[in-house]
Amino acid sequence: MEKNLEIEISKTNRGKEQIILNRKYKFNLSSKRKDNSKNINNQILEYDDSHNHLENKFGAAKSIVKNKIKDEISKSSIPFNVNIKRTYDEISQGMGLICPGYNSIKSQVTRSRRKQLPPDITTFDEIPNESKYYKTKRDENFMIFKNNDLIVFQSPFQAELFSKNKHIFADGTFYIAPIFSYQQTTYEILFEEIKKNSSKYNSIEITPKIFHCDFEKAVSNAAQKVFINANIKYCIWHFKRALEIKKKNYVVINKIKSECQEHNYVQFLEFLEYFKKTYLINFETENWNYYDNFEHITNNVSETFNKYLKKLFAKKPTFFQLLSELQKEESKYYIDYERRTAGILRNKKQKKLIRTEEIKALVKYYKNMEILL
Structure with a gap:
């Protein structure tokens, strides 16, 4: 083994403990040897998988990052609050150039977090009566x-x-x-x-x-x-939008400026009738x-x-x-x-509020002047 031995302990994708040496060699504490004999004393066995190329330095580093992020997710009581990218950035700082790209582990880690989330609610009857989400921070x-x-x-x-x-x-x-x-x-x-x-x-x-x-x-x-x-x-914005939509149905906006033709006149009367029934009758002007x-x-x-x-x-x-x-x-x-x-x-709106008060004072002044007339 190399002199400056760097040892890290993490978990496999199946949740078993494993040891990684110098971010390159991966071992696990398997309960069985390759010949199926029991490993009673937890002897360190080299984990060799030619399909996943786990002896490769990059593959080992990628596995470390995934498992560390998964570990952070499992520790959190609210998995939604775990920022995967932020956790990755913190881990990558210590790994340097050997750290794999974020996109190479994103999908797998996201799937892992999704498994720990509560099941989705599809009907109102499924909404629980109690939940940790029913409390504030x-x-x-x-x-x-x-x-x-x-x-x-x-x-x-x-x-x-x-x-x-x-x-x-x-x-x-x-x-x-x-x-x-x-x-x-x-x-x-x-x-x-x-x-x-x-x-x-x-x-x-x-x-x-x-x-x-x-x-x-x-x-x-x-x-x-x-x-x-x-x-x-x-x-007032919803009011104006409703009028604009209704006005387009009668196609008078362009023609009314040039001449008041008979059919335009009739359509405009229909528009005024809509305005009267919808707003003048159904809604009090005090509510405008x-x-x-x-x-x-x-x-x-x-x-x-x-x-x-x-x-x-x-x-x-x-x-x-x-x-x-x-x-x-x-x-x-x-x-x-x-x-x-x-x-x-x-308060960023302080100037706007001051201006509003000035306008209100001006209106009040003119109202008082009207009373004196």
Whole structure:
């Protein structure tokens, strides 16, 4: 053997212990010799496999990397949280040039992690009543409600924010969520449980002053029923988009500028009739975002966050993948909020808020002047 002997102990793909010398020679502590006789004293036996070329230095190094990463995955209580690439980078620093490329071990290690993940949820009945994912990173209750077709998550930190804030934004994303019933009764239960949980943690009756959503009557009706004193504000962006889509159906946008022909006139009347029935009759003008409002006229806050969540996944996530990411996001926002309230981070929107207050003061001034006229 060589003088400067470098010994590493790892596991084979089947979980058996093995010894690697100088990142080149591989041995295992097999219970049997090649002639099938028992190896009672755990004598070191040279492991020779001509098919896998394990005597090759690169092959041995590749095996070391795979098994070290698999070992990290097996130690983690939440396999989702193991960053395979980061673990590989840490190992490769100590191995130098002999370390195999990441792509050469990526697929095998990913399969190993997948085997340790909980089984995917395909129906609502399969969702467990208890799980380590139902707690926050701070070991607080995260899952607050579950029935046959709805499961609700809200941490104490989120409940506190919900109770304190003037504006509440509601919007859904179908990309990351399992499919279940979206009827008005479901929304009512959702809002009621969030309200109940927020009151439990803060001893405050939750009555948000302004509730922002798109033009989905099931959502706004449920919000008005649960949050009795809330002022519903519909998103102006969704309103304008609906008008644009409907306008194209009547093909008047280009012709109306040149001349008012008879068929264009009729189509425009049909468009106005649609506008009247859909918005003037079904929705009160006080619920329009431009009505006495200068802070939020769209639902972009929740739309932007949903877009951010979609980017976290290359494809529609499994149930537990989604919960794992929600855990991390909740923890990240909790830390960010604590740092902001402590003055460590500045609020980037401060200038915008000051400008908004100036505009509101100006509008109030002119309203007072109108009274005096």
